[in-house]
Structures are given as C-alpha cells and as structure tokens.
Amino acid sequence: MESLLGSLFSAIGVLLPFDFAEPLFMKRAILAMLFVAPAAAAVGVPLVHFRMAFFSDAIGHSAFTGVAIGVLLGVHPLLTMVAFGLFVAWAIVLVKGRTELSSDTVIGVFFSTVIALGVAVISAQKGLTRNLQAYLYGDLLAVSEVELLWMGILLLAVFAYLLFAFNKIMLVGIHEGFAKSMGVPVRALEISFALVVALVVTTAIRAVGILLVTALLVVPAAAARNVARGAASAFWAAAVIAVASGLLGIAASYYLDTATGATVVLVAAAFFVVTALGREMFRR
Amino acid sequence: MILSDINADIRCGEVTALVGPNGAGKTTLLLAILGLVPCTGEIRFCRSAEHGEGAPRIGYVPQRLDFDRNAPMTVQDFFALSSQRYPVVFGHSAKSRRSARESMARVGAGHLISRPLGRLSGGELQRVLLALALRDNPDILLLDEPVSGVDLSGEELFGDFLGQIHSESRFSLLLVSHDLSVVGRHADRVICLNRRIVCQGATTETLTPENIAAMYGSDAHLFRHAPADGHGHTHDPPAAGRDERKRD
Numbered sequence: 001m002e003s004l005l006g007s008l009f010s011a012i013g014v015l016l017p018f019d020f021a022e023p024l025f026m027k028r029a030i031l032a033m034l035f036v037a038p039a040a041a042a043v044g045v046p047l048v049h050f051r052m053a054f055f056s057d058a059i060g061h062s063a064f065t066g067v068a069i070g071v072l073l074g075v076h077p078l079l080t081m082v083a084f085g086l087f088v089a090w091a092i093v094l095v096k097g098r099t100e101l102s103s104d105t106v107i108g109v110f111f112s113t114v115i116a117l118g119v120a121v122i123s124a125q126k127g128l129t130r131n132l133q134a135y136l137y138g139d140l141l142a143v144s145e146v147e148l149l150w151m152g153i154l155l156l157a158v159f160a161y162l163l164f165a166f167n168k169i170m171l172v173g174i175h176e177g178f179a180k181s182m183g184v185p186v187r188a189l190e191i192s193f194a195l196v197v198a199l200v201v202t203t204a205i206r207a208v209g210i211l212l213v214t215a216l217l218v219v220p221a222a223a224a225r226n227v228a229r230g231a232a233s234a235f236w237a238a239a240v241i242a243v244a245s246g247l248l249g250i251a252a253s254y255y256l257d258t259a260t261g262a263t264v265v266l267v268a269a270a271f272f273v274v275t276a277l278g279r280e281m282f283r284r
Numbered sequence: 285m286i287l288s289d290i291n292a293d294i295r296c297g298e299v300t301a302l303v304g305p306n307g308a309g310k311t312t313l314l315l316a317i318l319g320l321v322p323c324t325g326e327i328r329f330c331r332s333a334e335h336g337e338g339a340p341r342i343g344y345v346p347q348r349l350d351f352d353r354n355a356p357m358t359v360q361d362f363f364a365l366s367s368q369r370y371p372v373v374f375g376h377s378a379k380s381r382r383s384a385r386e387s388m389a390r391v392g393a394g395h396l397i398s399r400p401l402g403r404l405s406g407g408e409l410q411r412v413l414l415a416l417a418l419r420d421n422p423d424i425l426l427l428d429e430p431v432s433g434v435d436l437s438g439e440e441l442f443g444d445f446l447g448q449i450h451s452e453s454r455f456s457l458l459l460v461s462h463d464l465s466v467v468g469r470h471a472d473r474v475i476c477l478n479r480r481i482v483c484q485g486a487t488t489e490t491l492t493p494e495n496i497a498a499m500y501g502s503d504a505h506l507f508r509h510a511p512a513d514g515h516g517h518t519h520d521p522p523a524a525g526r527d528e529r530k531r532d
Contacts (some may be wrong), residue, residue: 048354113398166371167364174351174362174401177320178413181344181367181426186320225356231365234356235373 005031005145016247020254028148029260033246035151036200036207037216037264039158041242043200044217045224045235046166046193049173053196053218055092058111059201062088064118066136067135068201072121077135078147082202083104089198093191117122127232138209138252138261147206154203161196168233169193208261219268220245221254226275286312287323289480294424296331297454301344301471305500308478310460311347312428317458318344331423343417343455345383349409349427353402360384360397366416381430387415391445418449428460450526466490 009027020026047056066084070077088110096106122132134142143151150227171179172186180186204213220242221234228234249264256263287309294300302310313465329340361372363384370378373502376384388394393411396404404412417425427446447470450457461467467474467487476482482499483490 028355049352051352119442163371166373167366167368170357171365174365175346175349175353177315177318178344178346178416179366180318180320180350181342183419184366225354228356230356230358231361231372232375235371 010271020251025141028143033141035155036204037198037242038239039155040204041238042218044221045238046169048221053246054107056201057214059085059198060210063210065114066119068118083280089194089204093194136209138207140207140260165204212265213232215265216251223272223275226279292475298472299457300473301459301467302475304477341422343422343425345413345417345427357401387419391415422455424456426458
C-alpha cells in the first residue's frame with residue numbers, strides 16, 4: 001500500500017512539475033482531490049437529474065452529529081461520520097416512502113434535526129469545537145494516508161456501482177412508473193443510490209468541508225449541463241470540470257494562501273459562470 | 285383508500301377503455317397493475333402456454349413526464365437507458381440504436397431521434413413514450429391518455445397509428461381516456477370507474493346516458509339542467525363543460 005501511494009506521489013511529481021505540487025502534503029491533497037472530485041461529479045450527474053441536491057446537503061450536515069458521536073465514543077470521527085451519514089440517508093428514504101409529505105419537507109425535517117443534535121452534543125463537550133473546524137471547512141492539506149486509501153477505494157466503488165446502475169437510475173429519474181414497467185427495481189435503486197451519495201458526501205467532507213460539500217457534487221454537473229446535449233457528454237464534461245476545478249483550486253489556494261476547499265469550489269463556480277455565459281451567447 | 289371493489293376482466297387482444305371523472309382513480313388503477321401502488325386482492329394474468337410463459341410484458345405510457353426539461357438527454361439516450369447493459373456514458377450499442385430507429389419509425393417519429401428529450405412538445409414526447417412501450421412487444425399496453433387539447437389527443441393517436449399497430453400486434457390495450465367519442469369509436473369494452481366500478485361491459489351497451497350520469501355524478505346532472513335556468517348559458521365550473529363534450 002505504501003509503495004502504491006509512493007508511486008502515485010512520484011507520478012504527480014512528474015505530471016505536475018510546479019512549485020505547489022512539491023511538498024508531500026500537497027501531493028497528498030492533489031491525490032485526494034483526484035480521488036474525490038471524479039467520484040463526486042459522477043454521482044452528481046444522476047443526483048442533479050434526480051433533483052436531490054437538498055438531500056446531499058442534509059447528509060453533509062449530518063456530519064455535525066457524526067463527528068460529535070465519534071469524539072464522544074473515542075473512535076475516529078471519519079468512521080462515525082460515514083456511518084451516521086449512511087444511517088440518515090437510509091432513514092430519509094424510508095420516511096419519504098411512508099408519508100404523503102413532499103420530499104423536501106421530509107429532508108428539511110432531517111436536515112435541521114441532525115444539525116441540532118450535533119450542535120447540542122458538541123456544546124455539551126468542552127473543547128470539541130476546535131475539532132469541528134476541520135470538518136466545517138474541510139482540511140485537504142491534512143489528509144492522512146489511511147484516508148487517501150479510503151478515498152481511492154471509494155472512487156473505485158462508485159464507478160463499479162454506476163457501471164451497473166447508471167442507466168437504471170437515469171430512467172427512474174425520468175419517470176418512476178415508466179422505469180418500473182421497464183423492469184427496473186425502483187425501490188432498491190433509490191435506496192442504494194441514496195447510500196452511495198451518503199458515502200461520497202461524507203468522504204468528500206474531508207476535502208471541502210460540511211458547508212461546501214454539496215457544491216462538489218452539484219456544481220460540475222450543473223456546469224456540464226450548460227455545454228452538453230446528450231447523457232454521455234454531460235457525464236464526461238462533469239468529470240473533467242470536477243478534476244480541473246480540483247487541481248486549479250489547489251494550485252490557486254497555494255499561491256493565494258486561501259482555504260483549499262473554498263478555492264476549489266470557487267473555481268468550479270467559475271466554470272459554471274463561463275459555461276452559462278457561453279451557452280447564452282451560443283444560443284443567439 | 286383510493287379504490288375499492290375493483291373486479292374486472294381485461295380481455296386478450298381487446299381495447300378496454302377506462303373512463304371516469306377526475307380523481308376517480310384511473311391512473312391509480314394502472315399503477316396498481318404495474319405494482320407501483322400497494323393494493324390488496326389479486327391481479328391475475330391468464331394465458332395459454334402457446335402465448336408464452338411467465339409474467340406478461342407490460343408496456344406503459346404515462347400521462348405526462350414530470351422530468352427535468354433541462355436534462356441533457358436525447359431520445360436516443362432515453363432508448364439506450366433501457367436497452368443496453370453498459371452505461372450510456374460509454375455511447376450507444378448498435379442494438380439500442382437499431383431498436384430505437386425501428387420503434388420511432390413505427391410511430392412516425394423517426395426524425396426526433398437525436399433531439400433532446402426536454403425540447404419535445406407534449407405530443408412528440410408521447411410518441412416517444414409509446415414507441416418505447418411498444419419496443420419490446422408488450423402483451424399488455426397501459427396507455428394513460430393526457431387530457432385532450434393539451435397534448436396529442438386519443439383521436440390523433442388512433443387515427444395516426446395506434447389502431448393500425450394494435451391490429452397488427454394484438455396486444456391487450458387498457459386505455460385511460462378523457463374523450464368519450466374516442467372510447468365510443470375504438471374501445472371494445474368499457475370500464476366506468478369512480479373510486480369503484482360503476483359499470484362495465486361492451487362499449488355500446490355500457491356508455492348509456494344513465495351510466496354516464498351515475499359515473500360523473502352531480503357535474504353531469506348540473507349540466508343537463510343548465511340550459512333550462514332561464515338565461516341561456518351556464519354557471520357551471522369548467523369541469524362540467526368538459527363532461528358535456530364527453531357525452532356528445
């Protein structure tokens with residue numbers, strides 16, 4: 001494992017022969033971004049199609065509680081954050097299926113509950129607030145090698161899942177009944193997709209933080225819509241925009257001395273603005 | 285409870301029309317047949333061995349698609365989503381391209397194939413849905429007709445191609461219709477629904493003024509008496525006006 005990461009680091013050194021990519025912590029940050037950004041964008045395309053941006057935000061904010069539980073129990077917050085995110089995703093899908101309430105109302109209830117629970121636990125524990133900073137804004141430059149491996153595995157898992165489920169998810173996003181008549185197991189897909197989103201969101205929090213994590217999923221997919229006509233071009237455009245935003249954002253944050261996660265999201269937002277303007281001009 | 289006491293036969297190879305006022309549960313019944321809404325009781329498909337085995341293939345044309353009109357997805361993508369194993373992001377398989385071309389030509393809409401789904405008119409979208417539903421040669425086609433005037437009407441659908449396709453393929457067609465003149469002309473049998481089955485049977489015997497009044501309830505009643513209210517026009521809600529059109 002060490003040697004695998006080592007060779008990836010030297011590959012980054014060769015491919016990015018710039019100042020900012022020289023320190024080891026920067027190499028780690030770049031590799032983390034190369035793992036997380038494509039996974040987030042790949043999940044982001046069906047997520048936007050499904051109009052689930054709010055869902056992903058709710059999962060992101062469940063990290064408040066997830067981290068607090070981890071610190072309370074004395075286990076690594078990453079573990080409890082991911083586990084709690086999965087739990088909230090599952091609970092939202094379960095409740096949504098059993099009530100007449102609209103999905104944004106259900107998500108809204110969970111959204112505020114998980115934040116309130118997290119804040120309550122954290123406020124009761126002196127000294128926990130400092131811990132939380134890294135999760136609020138992300139801490140890409142402090143990513144550990146274990147976390148890197150986890151992110152790499154996540155990327156592979158997400159692509160394996162999408163290889164199997166992408167078409168079916170898109171079909172469900174167009175019309176549930178229609179998808180069902182085509183033999184798609186709608187319910188199983190909804191649940192599995194929600195869990196995959198939760199995995200990606202909670203992992204990506206390490207990179208850009210709770211407040212910005214949804215942007216990593218939604219903004220590249222939204223920008224891709226400005227340039228793409230078909231499903232294939234939308235997917236690949238989102239992946240390219242995500243990786244480009246990640247690398248440019250890390251580089252810019254190094255030279256400007258700004259927070260890495262925020263800079264990455266700003267670059268992605270710039271991609272959105274430019275593609276949106278291009279679309280408007282192209283239309284005329 | 286939306287529907288109760290539903291006991292009906294849909295016969296092989298026939299056109300069965302499902303009629304009833306708004307909120308009667310017509311779409312819900314289709315969804316129940318598809319297994320999308322929970323229901324008690326039994327839905328049984330009977331067929332002899334020569335017509336194939338196992339669960340029947342059900343084609344479904346929803347009333348409308350409530351999807352994101354901005355979605356980057358072409359008609360060809362839409363076909364490929366359900367006809368190829370690998371993700372459409374890696375392109376379309378030759379098989380999915382061929383079946384899309386053939387199916388779209390069948391409904392007279394071959395020219396739409398590379399258009400984005402979100403840019404289609406209601407009528408065009410309905411043709412796409414019908415082409416997709418017919419692609420796999422269904423045993424049963426469930427067609428939820430949109431309220432006429434907005435999209436392609438049942439009359440146009442039948443006049444253009446549905447009647448011909450049906451006479452070629454002989455699937456069982458269960459049609460939700462809002463236009464009783466279409467039903468009168470094209471359906472073999474009618475099921476009148478208003479939260480329960482009001483009446484059912486052969487079209488000519490079932491679509492009587494009494495049954496229509498019973499099914500549409502006070503709306504139809506109101507309208508019948510409206511011309512006699514003394515000043516030559518009606519004060520009925522628009523729904524009643526639509527019912528009058530259905531009755532002629």
